[in-house]
Amino acid sequence: xxxxxxxxxxxxxxxxxxxxxxxxxxxxxxxxxxxxxxxxxxxxxxxxxxxxxxxxxxxxxxxxxxxxxxxxxxxxxxxxxxxxxxxxxxxxxxxxxxxxxxxxxxxxxxxxxxxxxxxxxxxxxxxxxxxxxxxxxxxxxxxxxxxxxxxxxxxxxxxxxxxxxxxxxxxxxxxxxxxxxxxxxxxxxxxxxxxxxxxxxxxxxxxxxxxxxxxxxxxxxxxxxxxxxxxxxxxxxxxxxxxxxxxxxxxxxxxxxxxxxxxxxxxxxxxxxxxxxxxxxxxxxxxxxxxxxxxxxxxxxxxxxxxxxxxxxxxxxxxxxxxxxxxxxxxxxxxxxxxxxxxxxxxxxxxxxxxxxxxxxxxxxxxxxxxxxxxxxxxxxxx
Numbered sequence: 001x002x003x004x005x006x007x008x009x010x011x012x013x014x015x016x017x018x019x020x021x022x023x024x025x026x027x028x029x030x031x032x033x034x035x036x037x038x039x040x041x042x043x044x045x046x047x048x049x050x051x052x053x054x055x056x057x058x059x060x061x062x063x064x065x066x067x068x069x070x071x072x073x074x075x076x077x078x079x080x081x082x083x084x085x086x087x088x089x090x091x092x093x094x095x096x097x098x099x100x101x102x103x104x105x106x107x108x109x110x111x112x113x114x115x116x117x118x119x120x121x122x123x124x125x126x127x128x129x130x131x132x133x134x135x136x137x138x139x140x141x142x143x144x145x146x147x148x149x150x151x152x153x154x155x156x157x158x159x160x161x162x163x164x165x166x167x168x169x170x171x172x173x174x175x176x177x178x179x180x181x182x183x184x185x186x187x188x189x190x191x192x193x194x195x196x197x198x199x200x201x202x203x204x205x206x207x208x209x210x211x212x213x214x215x216x217x218x219x220x221x222x223x224x225x226x227x228x229x230x231x232x233x234x235x236x237x238x239x240x241x242x243x244x245x246x247x248x249x250x251x252x253x254x255x256x257x258x259x260x261x262x263x264x265x266x267x268x269x270x271x272x273x274x275x276x277x278x279x280x281x282x283x284x285x286x287x288x289x290x291x292x293x294x295x296x297x298x299x300x301x302x303x304x305x306x307x308x309x310x311x312x313x314x315x316x317x318x319x320x321x322x323x324x325x326x327x328x329x330x331x332x333x334x335x336x337x338x339x340x341x342x343x344x345x346x347x348x349x350x351x352x353x354x355x356x357x358x359x360x361x362x363x364x365x366x367x368x369x370x371x372x373x374x375x376x377x378x379x380x381x382x383x
Contacts, residue, residue: 034300034377044373050366058176062134064146065169066155069332071132073164075104078350079115082156089119098122099155112349123153159352161340170332171356177333179363181244182313185251190306192252193259194298198290200260201267212264215257223254227316231325240331247326251313259305266298300378307371311364318360334360 038044057064084097100117107114129148135141149155158167200211230250234243270276271294279289295302314334320326321335322342329336337356341347347354 038373038377041373041376043369044377047366047369047371047373050362051370054175054179054363054366057172058179060136061172061176062136063144065166065172066131066145066148066157067166067169068132068134069165069169069173070330071165076154076156076160076164077162078113079154079156079160079164080350081159081352082154083117084125084155084157085122088122094124097125099125099149099153101152102154121153123150123155125149125155158355159350161337161353162346167337167352167355170337171334171359174332174334174337174356175359175363177244177327177331178314178317178335178360181248181251181317181327181333182310185248185255185313186306186309188248188252189255189309190259190302193256194263194295194302195290196256197260197263198267198295201264202271202286202290202294204268204271208264212261215260218254218257221254223316226254227251227320228323228325231320240328243326243328244331247317247320251316255309255312259302259309262301262305263295263298266301267294270294270297300374304371304375304378307367307374311367311371314360314364314367 079102082099082102084099086095086097087093088098099122100119101121101123102115103118105114105116106112125147126149127147129145130143131145131148133141133143147155156166156168158171161167161170196211196215200208227250230253231247234246238246267290275293276289279293284293317326317333318335318338321333322338324339327333327336334356338354340353341357
């Protein structure tokens with residue numbers, strides 16, 4: 001008898017505990033549920049770290065660049081990635097890293113240019129050094145950099161290119177352009193696509209039919225061919241900055257239909273909700289209802305689509321610039337840096353020229369991990 005009573009009491013306690021958990025689950029806000037789901041996703045955290053690191057590095061590109069990405073020096077052409085040492089030739093450990101002096105020579109068998117370390121001279125690498133001057137955000141001038149090497153030494157961590165320019169500095173500056181094109185283009189397509197999708201779903205009827213047929217028409221064109229055709233149509237005499245704006249406009253023009261169709265579906269499900277009826281009842285005009293009341297309900301979905309679109313734009317910009325149809329020198333992007341890899345002889349003798357491609361891969365993976373995490377978090381009740 002006592003055993004049955006204890007079992008019944010245990011079942012009641014379990015049911016009560018389950019009811020409390022369910023009540024607690026229902027009382028959570030949508031953002032709390034999304035955050036709880038997102039923080040459990042390790043790949044999403046990895047993507048967040050990678051994306052944050054890339055954004056911070058490229059926003060403060062001159063600070064993180066040890067050299068001016070424009071500086072040319074024909075005496076330092078095609079230097080391979082320079083080793084950073086902590087232990088000297090005698091076996092003594094140094095807390096501050098250092099590099100050895102490089103001596104230029106020629107391979108007697110292949111007649112290739114080679115560089116050897118002169119271990120009799122070493123140069124320390126220091127943090128927060130004063131070097132070449134730059135303007136931070138165009139507001140004030142400074143010459144402070146994260147790290148640098150003592151005078152007379154070099155620290156080409158990722159090597160140099162055919163004109164003796166530091167590849168690390170050019171990759172950091174190129175990331176600023178590539179990510180700026182991708183993020184601004186994605187934001188422009190998100191804003192335009194959300195507005196068109198909101199109008200289409202809110203009004204429905206004939207306007208919805210016209211807008212959806214327009215969306216289908218734009219989506220019917222192959223994106224790769226349209227990118228190349230529109231990029232080739234940009235006048236070659238335009239300044240590089242104008243070409244940058246044109247590339248952003250091309251990306252936004254071809255990608256807004258995807259988000260417009262998805263937002264339309266969300267708006268169709270919200271247009272008859274009580275909060276929309278209440279806004280109509282107090283005399284709010286249609287555009288205000290769409291922008292202030294309906295679209296915020298779909299903001300989590302818009303953010304997810306945005307983070308998934310950005311890596312596609314990174315790849316698109318790199319491809320167009322690699323083919324000479326995107327960003328033009330003297331501006332530099334990851335795609336522009338990869339143009340040197342078109343020469344098989346250069347690629348075979350100097351494989352570090354392909355390093356910018358690694359940064360493209362890592363950035364795309366980072367945005368994809370972040371986008372997947374946000375997409376899963378947007379459905380917090382899923383397992």
